[in-house]
Amino acid sequence: MEHKGTVRLESERLILRRFEMTDTDAMFANWATDEKTTKYLRWNPHESKMVTAEYISGIISLYLNPMTYNWIIYFKDEDTVIGSIDFHAISDRDERLELGFCMGSRWWNRGLMTEAVRTAINFAFGELKAHKIGASYQEENVASGKVMMKNKMIYEGRLREHYRRNDGTFSDVLYYGIMRQEWEKRR
Numbered sequence: 001m002e003h004k005g006t007v008r009l010e011s012e013r014l015i016l017r018r019f020e021m022t023d024t025d026a027m028f029a030n031w032a033t034d035e036k037t038t039k040y041l042r043w044n045p046h047e048s049k050m051v052t053a054e055y056i057s058g059i060i061s062l063y064l065n066p067m068t069y070n071w072i073i074y075f076k077d078e079d080t081v082i083g084s085i086d087f088h089a090i091s092d093r094d095e096r097l098e099l100g101f102c103m104g105s106r107w108w109n110r111g112l113m114t115e116a117v118r119t120a121i122n123f124a125f126g127e128l129k130a131h132k133i134g135a136s137y138q139e140e141n142v143a144s145g146k147v148m149m150k151n152k153m154i155y156e157g158r159l160r161e162h163y164r165r166n167d168g169t170f171s172d173v174l175y176y177g178i179m180r181q182e183w184e185k186r187r
Contacts, residue, residue, distance in 0.1 A: 001090075001092055001095050001128045001129055001130055002127070002128055002129050003066040003067050003128065004066065004127055004128065005063065005065070005066040005067075005068060005069070006018050006063055006068055006069050006070055006071055007123075009071065009119050009120070009123055010119075011115050011116070011118070011119045012115065013075065013076055013077060013112065013115060014073055014074065014075060014076065014112065014115055014116055014119065015073075015074040015076065016071035016072070016073060016074075016085060016116060016119055016120065017071060017072060017074060018060070018063060018070075018071070018072070019056045019059045019060055019070065019071075019072045019084075020056075020060070020072075021053065021056060021057065021060070023056060023072055023081050024049055024052050024053045024056055025049065026080050026081045027052050027055075027056065027072070027081060027084075028046060028049045028052040030080065030081060030082055030083075030104040030106070031082065031083055031084075031102060031103060031104035031105075032045065032046040032051075032052045032055070033045045033046055034104050034105050034106075036105035037083075037102055037103065037104055037105050038102075038166075039141075039166075040137065040138045040140065040141040040144070041102055041166075042163070044166055067090055067092075069086055069087035069088075069090075069097070069120075070084065070086040070087075071084060071085050071086065071120070072084050073085060073103065073112070073116050075107065075112065082103055082104050082106075082107045082112065083101065083102050083103030083104060083107070083112075083113070083116070084101065084102055085099070085100070085101040085116050085117065085120050086099070086100050086101070087099060087100075087120070087124065087133075088100060094131065094132070095129070095130050095131035095132065096130065096131060096132045096133070096134065097124055097128075097130055097132075097133050097134075098133075098134050098135060098136075099117065099120065099121075099133055099134065099135040100135070101113060101116065101117060101144075101147070103116075108143065113147050114147050114150045114151060117147055117148070117151050118151050121133055121151055121178065121183065125180050125183045125184075130180065131179060131180050132177055132178070132179045132180070133153075133177065133178050134156075134175060134176065134177040135148055135153060135175070135176050135177070136159070136162075136173045136174060136175045136176070137173065137174055138163055138165070138171040138172070138173060139158075139171060139172045139173070139174050140171065145174060145176070148176040149176070151178070152178055152182065152183070152186045153176035153177060153178045154176060154177060154178065154182070155174065155175075155176055156175045156176060156177050157174075157175050158172055158173070158174055158175070159172065159173040159174075159175060160172050
């Protein structure tokens with residue numbers, strides 16, 4: 001793949017850009033403390049702005065690595081940040097990336113995450129020359145699955161009791177993927 005790092009991306013309503021320390025207050029208010037948003041994430045709601053600041057600082061420190069892809073989602077209409085999207089589990093050998101995303105519940109059901117995911121997918125295939133992008137979600141998080149399907153990702157399988165939820169119970173995980181040739185045909 002041709003790594004470029006977390007570069008600024010733009011769509012009709014969104015800007016995907018690097019995290020900045022000045023995003024701390026908005027992230028804390030808009031999604032890091034939102035129990036609906038964090039319900040299906042691997043981390044609990046942030047208990048203080050200090051936790052959010054440490055999280056952002058950790059991400060910023062990774063930007064020196066050109067294989068880091070971690071964007072904050074800026075919503076132009078409201079002049080605020082509303083979520084995040086990233087590529088992780090990157091395999092140069094397999095030319096594969098895994099996609100993760102979250103957004104504050106106040107912005108759900110507007111097609112914003114579908115737009116953010118489409119922007120990231122277009123970047124990965126168009127600029128990074130990836131072969132495949134995968135993503136997974138806890139089966140109860142139906143909305144994440146819909147975002148994947150709207151972006152033409154294909155169901156590939158179920159991982160049984162694969163994630164431990166924040167409450168200690170286990171959840172099946174559904175996996176979706178899209179390959180470069182599928183993306184090219186559907187453009």
